[in-house]
Amino acid sequence: MKFAPELARRGQIHRRNAAEKTPHGETWGVNTGGYAQQLFFNEPLVSHRSERELVGVEQRFYDQLRHLLEIKAATGQPTMMLDFGGMFGLSLARLAAQPELHAQLETGKLALVITNLSLNVDEALKSQKKRPDQLGQKEIDLIREQRPWLHYVQGDAAAIRRQTITLPDGSTLPLAGNVDLIHEWFALAHGVKNDTDIPRLGKLLSPYGSLWLSSSTNMEPSNRYGEVTHADRVAADALGRANLAELGLTELDLQGRKSPYHIFVQPGTPPII
Numbered sequence: 141m142k143f144a145p146e147l148a149r150r151g152q153i154h155r156r157n158a159a160e161k162t163p164h165g166e167t168w169g170v171n172t173g174g175y176a177q178q179l180f181f182n183e184p185l186v187s188h189r190s191e192r193e194l195v196g197v198e199q200r201f202y203d204q205l206r207h208l209l210e211i212k213a214a215t216g217q218p219t220m221m222l223d224f225g226g227m228f229g230l231s232l233a234r235l236a237a238q239p240e241l242h243a244q245l246e247t248g249k250l251a252l253v254i255t256n257l258s259l260n261v262d263e264a265l266k267s268q269k270k271r272p273d274q275l276g277q278k279e280i281d282l283i284r285e286q287r288p289w290l291h292y293v294q295g296d297a298a299a300i301r302r303q304t305i306t307l308p309d310g311s312t313l314p315l316a317g318n319v320d321l322i323h324e325w326f327a328l329a330h331g332v333k334n335d336t337d338i339p340r341l342g343k344l345l346s347p348y349g350s351l352w353l354s355s356s357t358n359m360e361p362s363n364r365y366g367e368v369t370h371a372d373r374v375a376a377d378a379l380g381r382a383n384l385a386e387l388g389l390t391e392l393d394l395q396g397r398k399s400p401y402h403i404f405v406q407p408g409t410p411p412i413i
């Protein structure tokens with residue numbers, strides 16, 4: 141693996157930035173975890189007509205989860221999707237509300253996981269401190285309705301490697317090695333050490349897993365990271381993606397089409413496009 145310079149110093153800055161976030165005070169400009177973007181820039185953008193409707197990449201997640209459930213039925217292993225830095229997890233709540241997926245959640249064959257550095261979603265929904273312009277009442281109601289089927293996990297890429305979730309039958313499942321689809325949107329865009337964090341996410345994947353990374357296209361040129369320049373963060377991000385090859389992951393060929401995502405796949409990943 142190759143790392144950008146000053147990893148130890150960047151690690152300290154990351155820990156300080158993360159420690160500034162509190163369970164009640166983790167606020168961001170984009171915070172619903174609801175995604176309407178398309179996989180390809182040349183596909184028309186569609187708005188949600190209802191809080192339950194799947195559009196854009198949500199439909200791609202739905203199709204991928206159905207393929208994974210089919211393949212994994214023979215292994216006895218549950219299918220798991222994780223939205224890394226997903227805040228309220230609105231898109232995963234929408235997926236949970238789809239009858240075919242909901243049935244699989246109830247039997248423990250599917251698990252939906254949302255990570256945040258520190259947000260406590262239950263407290264945040266209770267305290268009504270969310271930004272009403274971002275999360276409407278119907279969306280809040282949908283998240284509350286699906287809450288029993290959503291796993292909210294706190295931690296950064298290093299911490300979540302050690303986390304487990306509890307399935308409906310009471311058994312525990314480690315995230316490491318068991319995640320079949322990891323989605324990242326405007327999370328690693330804030331990262332100062334993506335050279336280590338991207339391969340850490342790669343290590344969470346199952347043999348069927350894929351990693352959908354938007355960090356390189358969404359990297360925030362924010363002044364908050366004055367101590368680590370934008371150019372250094374971009375360079376660390378590129379090294380992080382290059383490091384995935386050492387884990388046996390290959391970048392999905394998007395056949396010349398432009399996308400906000402780089403998608404990395406395991407040999408066993410079902411077709412995505």
Ligand SMILES: C[S@@+](CC[C@H](N)C(=O)[O-])C[C@H]1O[C@@H](n2cnc3c(N)ncnc32)[C@H](O)[C@@H]1O
Nearest residue numbers: 168170171172173225226227256257325327330
């Ligand atoms: C701007 S919000 C994005 C929320 C969601 N993906 C969306 O687009 O609506 C940033 C999210 O990424 C997480 N995050 C930010 N920096 C991170 C880092 N360095 N490592 C892990 N998570 C991070 C935050 O906890 C939060 O959940």
